[in-house]
Structure formats: structure tokens, C-alpha cells
Amino acid sequence: MSADIYLNVAVGGLLTGLIYGLMALGLSVIFGVVRVVNFAHGEMMTVAMYLAVILFANYGLDPLLMMLPIAVLFFVAGYLMQLGLINPFITRPEYMQFILLLAVAIIIVNGVLIVFGPDAQTVQTSYAFDSFAIGPLIVDATKLYAGLAALVVASALFAFFRFAPLGKAVRACADNQIGALVVGLNVKRLYALSFGLGLACVGAAGAIIVLVVDVTPPLGPAYTLLAFVIVITGGLGSMSGALIGGVLIGLTEAMAGLFFTPSAKSMFAFAILVLVLLFRPQGIMGQKLS
């Protein structure tokens, strides 16, 4: 095998990893603040993917352009969902939160199956089959656009939490809920905001991922599992950890497929997870467990 293939596969894995990272980011944002694990994460993302498919099929709207409107829609849905459905469960035992979100996941999977059927739905943009050749390197255009969009969304989110007063308030709430209450922050509203932001990430990720993956109803549970692998590897609750975890898993899968056998790609991703759990249980960027 020539050296070109290593470069090509590594770049492909990196871009896939960035998309994985964005997909997992929403899960980390929600857990980091609200301390609720969204077991319907992947399923919610498939809803965004179907939405992008509908907008493209009926109005010819490019998913990359629709990323922002879909994210806004998901933000509103997440905000309302937190206030109406999740909030009563925040103080309840974790198994109740688990059952609630599992039920939401099952409803979504079967709902999209009823509405859209089992066939894979796809978005065939004008650049769907394009690639860029830079010397021996061939870069998949859709993966490149999707990877760059993932970077933009993640940067915007980091900037919000770092510089915006509201973002700082959310971080304060995540760090010390009692302290946030004492200084007069509206914790319930901040929780709803965080859940909304988490779902906005999910919406944006769905709109981006549909460029590289055909959507089917069973995709949801598969992506929920993948998101968990990524955020646990990167550090549950850590936003930078989600992105780093995504890139690590994306690269691991790609290189494992190249050096060993492609059918063992997922096995290596899980092997990374096991190693992290054994030697750094808090995840790569997570805070040390007390």
C-alpha cells in the first residue's frame, strides 16, 4: 500500500470525527448543566435529519443553509421540552429520567417509521459526489463542508459559554446550583436554556450529518450509543471533551479499518472506551471524580 492511503484515510477520519464531536456536543451540554442524560439524543437528531430531507426535497433548501433555522427550531423545542417534560424529573431518581427519555426515544423511532417508512432517505445536493484533489490527497467535499460547519457551530457555542453573560450564568449554574440560586439566577430558566442549546446542537448536527449519512429510523439508537461512547471518552459534561472524543473515535475507526479489518472498526472505538474507563474514568477532559 502506498503512503497516500494513510493520509487519505486519516483526513477522512478526522472530518468524520469532527461531525461525531458536534453530534455528541449537545449531549454533553445538557448533562453538564441539567445533569440529565438524554437517552433520546440520537433519535432527536434523526428528526432534524428528516426535517433537512423534507426541506431539501420540497423546497430545494441546502441542509447547510438550513442548519441555523433547524437549530433555532430545536432550541425552542428543547426549551419547551425542558420546562414541560424534563423539569419535573430533575429531582427524581435517575432511573426515572432514564425511563422517561427512553420512552421519548421509542416514540420518536416508531413515529418516524410511521411517517417516513423504513427506506433510507437521502439529500442529493449538487456537490453530493464532489471531491477535492490536492496532490495525492482526495478530500470528500460533503465531509469537508460538514466538518467545517461542525467547527463553526462548536466555536460559536464555546464563545457563548466563555464570553456571553448568559453563557457565564449557565456555567455558574452548572458549577454550583445552590450558589446560582443564592445570587439570584433563575435556575429553571437556565436549565431550559441549556436543554434548548443542547437540542440546537442536535438540530445543527442532524442538518450537517444528513449530507454524509442517509437517514433511516434505526439510525437514532445507533447514534445515541455512539454519542455516549464519545462523551464518556471525552469526559461527560465537557464540551471540549466531546469534540476531542469525537475526533479520537473518528480517527480510531478509520485507522483500525485500514490497519486491521473494516468490520472491526466499532470494536476499536469500544476498546478506546474501555481503556478510558479503566485508566481515566472521568474521561480525557473530564474533571476527576470525587
Place this chain on the structure above:
Amino acid sequence: MSSEMKGFSVMVNRRRLLAGAAATTTLLASPAIVRAQGAALKVGVLLPRSGAQAGIGQDCFRGVEIAGPILKANGYPDLQIMSADTETSVDTARSRAEKLIADGAQLLVGAFDSGQSSAIAQVAEQKGIPFVINIAAAPPITEQGYKFVFRNFPIAGSILSDAFANQKEIFAETGVTPKSVVFLHCNDTFGTAMKNGIGAVFPKANMPYAIKETIAYDPTARDLSVEISKAKASGADALLVVSRLNDAILLTRELVKQRWSPMGILSMGPGWYEDQYLKTLGKLGDGPLSFVPWYDPNKKLSKQLEAAVEKKYPGVNLNLNHVYTFEALLIAADAYKRAKTADPKALADAIRTTNITENTTAGPGISFDAKGQNDKLKNVAIQNRGGKLVTVAPKGSTNAKVQWPMLAYDKRR
């Protein structure tokens, strides 16, 4: 007691009561005989109608939906279809088969996939209910000594022997022969059986090409870029593939994106000829050759099926999913007609002596050997051409000339 009731009690004397009881007992003890006097045979159809194989499972079900009127027009008795979704899961296939039997299914049909069909076969054998496999190629299913399991679909070795023979015919006809191929196969039960089959058949087939590399992959994978990168790097002339539907689409996309146009794609499984493949990829879907069990377009029943599919699903090509699922129901109806009873053992005996010559698939007809396998089926080579499927080999069964090597992807856009 009212006068009416008194009247009823007068009418129902001891002799009449005994006669009625005897008749009721006979009725309950021999339900199959009563059913044979006009009731429909309850056929449990198990297909992967959701999950990774949903597209093909739904396509197979089209064969069920067109079957009723055609069977009736050809003088076969009614079938009552009890449908179950295996969800592309072996465990679900097993539990759905048990449920169908518990709900009164008198015969089972399914299940497109070898793994799921194996699980259903175990249940059918255990419960003593005939099971007619529509599509599944893994040889072990009919090597277990089962008495209630029948398969009207060629096994992996037979598909491969015919495939290699048809490939050699195409190479000879066009004068273009690949010197090497890379073998890409999905790692499910069917894919692994085909890989093992190639290991056994290829050395004896005297093929003009060498298999440079074998790459196994997960058919539910969302990204097959690494697989195509490896295949491309092998430097092989052509691709030999055993895949499913979604992965066939993904592989094609990657071929285009990675700017690799092999001499051709030689498929020995589903995926590449499916309507969804053709519709999703348009011009980029043209060219692959599929070496598969197929229908004989010249048979009377084939023409009826073509017309029925065209009428019910405009724009959909008749394919092996429809044909083999239809034939499984044909076998069930034929056995019920001859057995004149829904008794499972009698039905199984009737299926064992099946001799249907008026069928659709290529070959002399439908009959089963001692193992319950129809070993007389023939496979053909079909090619995707302008969104349609044409038969290009073997000689005598063709309706078009093969285009080999296939047109490079960058010359189509």
C-alpha cells in the same frame, strides 16, 4: 321458563342433542378437514420490514401483495396472509415465528435473510409447521435434516458456480478480462456464507482473475470510505462484491468520491439491482453486473407478475425479491390444493412432492430434493441500464448485450 324456551326444549330432544354434540366434536377434532372445504390457508409471512434490511423486506412484501389475484386466476386456493416484521433481527424473527404459530399460522414463509431464516427454521421444525424459505442462500439451513423446512432459492455454492460461468462468458464475449479483483463482502450470515463458498468454489472455477484482497465490512456501517480506500489501493482491476442495499449505495458513492472507476462491479448478492439503488443513484447506478437467481422473462407467469407489478407499483422493476416471495406463496397454495387439508404434516408431505413447471424463476421448475432444497434453479447475469434491468448472460436467456467494461463514473456526470 318462557313459552319460547319451552318450545326450544321440546325441539332439542335427546337424540338431536347427541347428534349435535357428535357433529360439534367432529368439527373440533378435524378443523383441518373443515378448512379444506373452502377456508383460506393461514400463511405467516416473516420479512425484515424495518431495520437495516427494511428496504428489501418491504420490496419482498410487494411479492405478497400481488400474489392473491394471480394465484386465484391460476386456479389456486385462497391464502390468508398473517404478516410479521422480523425487524432485521434473528431474535425477533424467532419470537415472531413462535407468535405467528401461536396465532394459528398453518405455514410460514420468509425471511429474505439467512440468519433470520435459520432461526425461523428451528421454530418451524420444533412446532411441526411447514416453512418455505423465499430467499436465503446459506447452505446449512437445508443440511440439518429438517422435515418441515423447504427452500426455493439456490444455495451459495450454486449461485457462485453459475456466477463464475456467466462471468467467463461475458469476458469471452467482450474480449475484456480483469486480471485481478478485490473482494468486498458484508460480514453477516449471508456474506460470510458467500465468502466461504468462494473459498471452496473459486479454486475449481478456473477464473482468469486473481482475488488480490478480501475486505469484510459491517453491512449496517454508516461510512464505507476506508473500505473503498483499501480496495482502490490494492490496484485491482474490478470489484467482486457481496452486499446489501444501503451498503451498495454507500460503496458506489465512495467509488465516485474517491475517483475510482474499476473495470466493473461483479455482484453476487442483493443491493445493486434494487429499485432504491437505481433511483437513488440515477446515472451513477448504471453498469454493475449482478449474478443472481432471477426470473425467466419468457414464462407465462413471469409476464403476469410483470404486469401486476407495473400496475400496482408504476416504475418499479420486477425483481427477485418479488418473484421468489411470490413463488414461496405459490408453493404453499399448490401444496394446500393437493393436500386438501391444512394439517401441517400433510402440507409438508405435499410440498415434498411439489412439481410446478408453470412458474417464474429461471430453470425447469419447482421441486425439492430429500433435504428440502430446490436444486434445479438457474442463475443469470443482469445489468443496470438506464434505470432498468437487462439480462446479459447466459446465452439463450439474454435480452440485451452486455456493456463491459462499464462506463467510468467521471464520464457520466
